[in-house]
Amino acid sequence: MSLKHAILTLLDADDSSGYDLLKRFRGGMGFFWNASHQQIYQQLKTLHREGLVDVSVEAQDSRPDRKVYRITDDGRAELRRWLAEPVKAGKINDALLVKIYAGDKLPAAELVEELARHRIAHEERLQTFLALEADYRALATAERRDYRLPYLTLRRGILGEQAWLAWADEVERALAEGEW
Amino acid sequence: MSLKHAILTLLDADDSSGYDLLKRFRGGMGFFWNASHQQIYQQLKTLHREGLVDVSVEAQDSRPDRKVYRITDDGRAELRRWLAEPVKAGKINDALLVKIYAGDKLPAAELVEELARHRIAHEERLQTFLALEADYRALATAERRDYRLPYLTLRRGILGEQAWLAWADEVERALAEGEW
DNA sequence: AAATATTATGCAAGTATTTGCATATGGTTA
DNA sequence: TAACCATATGCAAATACTTGCATAATATTT
Numbered sequence: 001m002s003l004k005h006a007i008l009t010l011l012d013a014d015d016s017s018g019y020d021l022l023k024r025f026r027g028g029m030g031f032f033w034n035a036s037h038q039q040i041y042q043q044l045k046t047l048h049r050e051g052l053v054d055v056s057v058e059a060q061d062s063r064p065d066r067k068v069y070r071i072t073d074d075g076r077a078e079l080r081r082w083l084a085e086p087v088k089a090g091k092i093n094d095a096l097l098v099k100i101y102a103g104d105k106l107p108a109a110e111l112v113e114e115l116a117r118h119r120i121a122h123e124e125r126l127q128t129f130l131a132l133e134a135d136y137r138a139l140a141t142a143e144r145r146d147y148r149l150p151y152l153t154l155r156r157g158i159l160g161e162q163a164w165l166a167w168a169d170e171v172e173r174a175l176a177e178g179e180w
Numbered sequence: 181m182s183l184k185h186a187i188l189t190l191l192d193a194d195d196s197s198g199y200d201l202l203k204r205f206r207g208g209m210g211f212f213w214n215a216s217h218q219q220i221y222q223q224l225k226t227l228h229r230e231g232l233v234d235v236s237v238e239a240q241d242s243r244p245d246r247k248v249y250r251i252t253d254d255g256r257a258e259l260r261r262w263l264a265e266p267v268k269a270g271k272i273n274d275a276l277l278v279k280i281y282a283g284d285k286l287p288a289a290e291l292v293e294e295l296a297r298h299r300i301a302h303e304e305r306l307q308t309f310l311a312l313e314a315d316y317r318a319l320a321t322a323e324r325r326d327y328r329l330p331y332l333t334l335r336r337g338i339l340g341e342q343a344w345l346a347w348a349d350e351v352e353r354a355l356a357e358g359e360w
Numbered sequence: 361a362a363a364t365a366t367t368a369t370g371c372a373a374g375t376a377t378t379t380g381c382a383t384a385t386g387g388t389t390a
Numbered sequence: 391t392a393a394c395c396a397t398a399t400g401c402a403a404a405t406a407c408t409t410g411c412a413t414a415a416t417a418t419t420t
Contacts, residue, residue, distance in 0.1 A: 001375075003376085005278060009281060009282040012282070017398075017399090018399070019398050032281075033273050033278055034271040036377080037398090038378075038400080039377065043376095060397095060398090062385065063384095064383090064384065064397070064398040067399075080286075083282060083286050086294060087275045087279055087298075088275070089276075089301055090273065090276070091214040092213075093182070093213050093270065094270050095182040095268070097212035097213070097333045097336060098185055098186045098212070099263060100333055101330050102189040102192070102259070103263075103329045104329055105192075106260075106264070114267060118267075149280055149282075149283045150281050153277045153280050155350055156347050159346055159347045159350075160340075163339045164339075164340075166339055167339045170332070170335055181378090181406065197369090198368080198370095199367065215407090216409095217370095218408075218409085219406080219407060221370060223406095225370095240367095243415070243416075244368040245369085
């Protein structure tokens with residue numbers, strides 16, 4: 001399980017509240033790690049119990065208090081331990097493909113619609129990623145170096161979305177030509 | 181959750197034991213849905229309790245008995261209901277990318293090794309998929325039609341793996357050039 | 361002859377994730 | 391002015407998934 005390590009990675013860069021983490025996941029890490037707010041809050045509680053993070057409450061008037069988490073030395077040690085260990089290949093479970101596989105039980109038009117819905121989401125994601133890439137390219141050389149590795153993960157997002165869209169083109173063509 | 185529907189899809193095509201399903205998942209569905217044997221057996225038990233599948237025991241001498249599952253009318257109805265409903269976008273959780281994101285805490289050589297390990301797995305998968313594609317293309321036109329939709333899911337696997345490998349090339353080049 | 365792989369199924373316990381609910385304030389939109 | 395969105399956190403219950411163990415026979419490899 002690596003939600004734990006994804007959180008430790010983010011906390012190692014900056015102290016954050018659960019809500020901050022939620023936003024950071026949606027932003028720069030959202031294209032390769034996703035977690036709901038419930039998951040994040042639960043995980044933070046566990047990390048605190050294990051002594052991998054410290055917490056301090058920041059009172060705010062006119063807003064609920066924030067609980068700001070900071071990685072501990074034990075947390076940093078755990079992160080390094082995990083980083084040194086081989087990552088096992090993530091398994092793919094893609095419900096859309098199950099649907100297409102079984103799609104002969106469905107009117108072709110419905111498959112086309114479903115695909116179109118997903119296409120919109122993927123196109124939006126790609127645009128977001130390309131905008132992030134443009135931001136990166138606009139950085140000065142020295143600053144770019146700091147984001148070299150995150151940028152490589154962004155490239156995965158970009159190439160992945162482009163491949164998805166190329167595939168969707170193929171599928172649309174096949175469904176259009178085909179009375180089956 | 182769609183392990184349920186992946187299983188119903190496979191059973192709708194052919195009656196199977198849990199072990200058969202395991203093999204079928206590893207084969208033609210393995211590039212988009214994965215499940216362990218424990219998961220499959222547990223799910224079959226649940227599906228049976230819900231009346232979506234029937235079961236009959238086939239005695240075999242010199243081998244353990246097989247429990248062969250068959251989809252029921254209720255099971256087919258549930259499958260159709262699920263197919264008609266929009267699929268929500270699958271979320272991506274890629275631990276390798278977490279590692280690369282945090283990779284500045286690690287010697288570059290270790291990242292390169294990790295990537296090389298994953299590359300081998302992805303190359304093998306691509307070869308498997310290309311072999312399946314060759315099989316498909318060798319079919320007569322009439323037969324090909326039966327596998328049109330599964331073939332489209334195979335294309336997703338192929339384009340996905342090719343994109344992964346293209347990305348890995350980029351990463352290797354970046355890590356090689358870069359003292360960071 | 362021994363070790364390993366394949367066929368075939370399952371339980372039990374632990375961990376992870378989802379779903380639904382709950383609370384409270386302030387700002388924006390209709 | 392009502393509805394909704396953003397901020398901010400959380401519990402409880404249900405579902406899903408992983409890990410470790412267990413059994414038992416045959417076939418293949420070393």
